Amino acid sequence: MTGRTPANPVPAIRIDHVGKRFGAGPLVLDDVNLEVEPGEFVCLLGASGCGKSTLLNLIAGLDQPTSGRIETPAEGSAVMFQESALMPWLTASRNVELALRLRGVPRSERRAQALELLDTVNLADAADKRPHELSGGMRQRVALARALAQDRPVLLMDEPFAALDAITRDLLHEELERVWRRTGRTIVFVTHNVREAARLGERVVLLSSRPGRVAGEWRLDASGPRRIESPEVAALSIEITDQLRKEIRRNAA
Amino acid sequence: MPPEDLLEQTAPAHDDLRSLEAGLDRLQTDPERRQxxxxxxxxxxxxxxxxxxxALVAWQLYVVIAQPRPDLGPSPLAVAASLGEAWESGRLQLAVATSLERGIIGFLIAVAVGTPLGLLLAEVRPIRRAVGPIISGLQVLPSVAWVPAAIIWFGLTDATVYFVIxxxxxxxxVNGLIAGVDQVPPQLRRVGTVLGARRFRLATLVVLPAALPGYVxxxxxxWAFSWRSMMAAEIITTGGTIGFGLGAMxxxxxxxxxxxxxxxxxxxxxAIGILIELVCFAPLERRMLRRRGLLQESGR
Structure with a gap:
């Protein structure tokens, strides 16, 4: 585990002593502190019930923290969910165009921009297909193109590849990494998959369960492309898994 | 941000990824088979x-074999002849035109009133709680029950027929639209919000199109209810300034x-009921369901 030394004085996201409980229920998040630098790729990792999706919703502004504060860019964040949630009556291109339209892009420019974004995720040929004609992986790529169409500096991803088969997921990891390197977006990626976190993140943040607290952080050297089979990913996965199991075991007592 | 030279390095890897993805996409999607x-x-x-x-052949055979009294068991040919007679006298065309015109105009007015009402009820909770059960109840009430009241209010005029329709x-x-809105998947609304749609645009760009199947x-x-109740109204209320419709015939x-x-x-x-269904509603519904991937193609 390496300590964090902020290289940039102004973080893209600052989470400051954030706590969250729903109504009179138990504490879901407890005193979470986290800073994400602009352009950083952070994976939030945790077992079920650690409040990682809750934290993501707070960052997205879909929900308000009970205590503490969250600072995010004024432009807001783009969000991608586990289900692609494409509008089933719109073609792939129209789905992307909807995001452009709600962002205020003039009608005449939308189609060309949408095609460009679809090409970014290698789906230019599928522009006029409807969601039901696309595979799960293709739908998630359209959803990624739509999130990019929002043109926000921060991209929040809530287990976006959890429902995909391993081969497709592997390809989408590469795709996402490439898009991240190309666009310089700040990405917060929520997952319960240790290897996925180790494969993708520049930094992996482990949350404990019930209540969710930051239980560990790992930094990775992300200067070059890596793969899920790489030895450094495997080594880190073992380390993180050990810590994760320790956290889970605490709940048995 | 990554340094520029890294982008150069990853370019061939990108081509590799492209072809890999294209292959997987091909494997995971079926070419569309349309009938x-x-x-x-x-x-x-x-x-x-x-x-x-x-059915017509069986009917004719029954008449030939069992020979019922012609005034109680007419043959299909006798019915066809009666139809031809009505056509020649012009009564059939008049009745069809009158009834169709009323039915369509009445239905269009119902759409114009019912759509905003349905949206209001679906989206505004307090109104829904107050008015919802009554609207559902009205759906159960046969609208012919309104005929006596309508005659007292409007007399023997077209207004009576329109009121019943x-x-x-x-x-x-209204109920169809409410059901459609209730069935909009919550994640679509959430995505709309995330994309930056406020109340009005969320309703017009996300909720309404998503609710279309229930609305249709x-x-x-x-339409079925208005066509039915209109026939009942036309049978009961004849004379006055009410035109000659199929019910009167x-x-x-x-x-x-x-x-x-x-x-x-x-x-x-x-036949008119079936024709309207086949010509207007069936193609609309087919098109909508096919676009959304909800249509099970039959015939295989």
Whole structure:
């Protein structure tokens, strides 16, 4: 585990002593502190019930923290969910165009921009297909193109590849990494998959369960492309898994 | 941000990824198989036609073999002859035109009233709680029950018929739209919010199109109810300034104890109902369901 030394004085996201409980229920998040630098790729990792999706919703502004504060860019964040949630009556291109339209892009420019974004995720040929004609992986790529169409500096991803088969997921990891390197977006990626976190993140943040607290952080050297089979990913996965199991075991007592 | 030279390095890797993804996409999607016109005809048009022809043959055979009294058991030919007679006198065309015009105008008014009402009820909770149960109740109430009241209010005028049509169609359209809005997946609303849509644009760009299947189902039922209740109203209310519709034609034939005429009129009313369904609603529904991938292609 390496300590964090902020290289940039102004973080893209600052989470400051954030706590969250729903109504009179138990504490879901407890005193979470986290800073994400602009352009950083952070994976939030945790077992079920650690409040990682809750934290993501707070960052997205879909929900308000009970205590503490969250600072995010004024432009807001783009969000991608586990289900692609494409509008089933719109073609792939129209789905992307909807995001452009709600962002205020003039009608005449939308189609060309949408095609460009679809090409970014290698789906230019599928522009006029409807969601039901696309595979799960293709739908998630359209959803990624739509999130990019929002043109926000921060991209929040809530287990976006959890429902995909391993081969497709592997390809989408590469795709996402490439898009991240190309666009310089700040990405917060929520997952319960240790290897996925180790494969993708520049930094992996482990949350404990019930209540969710930051239980560990790992930094990775992300200067070059890596793969899920790489030895450094495997080594880190073992380390993180050990810590994760320790956290889970605490709940048995 | 990554340094520029890294992008250069990853370019061939990107081409690699592209072809890999293209291959996987091909493997994971099926080419679309759409029914040709001939197989559509053979699977969805031909069977009912064959059935109707068989039923007519059975009817004619029954008349030839059992020889019922002609005034109680007319043959299909007698019914056809009665239909031809009504056509020649111009009564049939007049009745069809009158009834269709009323039905369509009444239905369009019902759509214009029912759609905003349905949206209001679906989206505003307090109104929904207050008015919702009553609208559902009105759907159960046969709208013919309004005929006596309507006659007292409007006399024997077209207004009576329109009133009955509206009372039949509006609750169906409202309920269909509410059901459609209730069934909009919550994640679509959430995505709309994340994309930056506020209340009005969320309603017009996300909720309404997503609710379309329920809305169309409500329109279909609304049409059926207005066509039915209009026939009942036309049978009950004849004379005055009310024009000569199919209901009046039916009642005339009953008065003359002209069973072939009665059966002929019933068949015309039925045929118009089926025709409107086939020409207007079925293609609309098919198109909508196919676009959303909700249509199970038959015939295989």
């Amino acid at each position: 040709g016109p001939w197989s559509r005809f053979a699977t969805s048009v031909l069977p009912p036609i064959v059935f109707v022809l068989l 509206l009372m039949g169609a509006i609750p169906s359209i 189902a409500g329109l279909k039922q609304g 039916l009642d005339n034939s009953r008065f003359l104890a002209d069973l072939p005429g009665v059966l002929a009129t019933i068949l015309v009313i039925l």
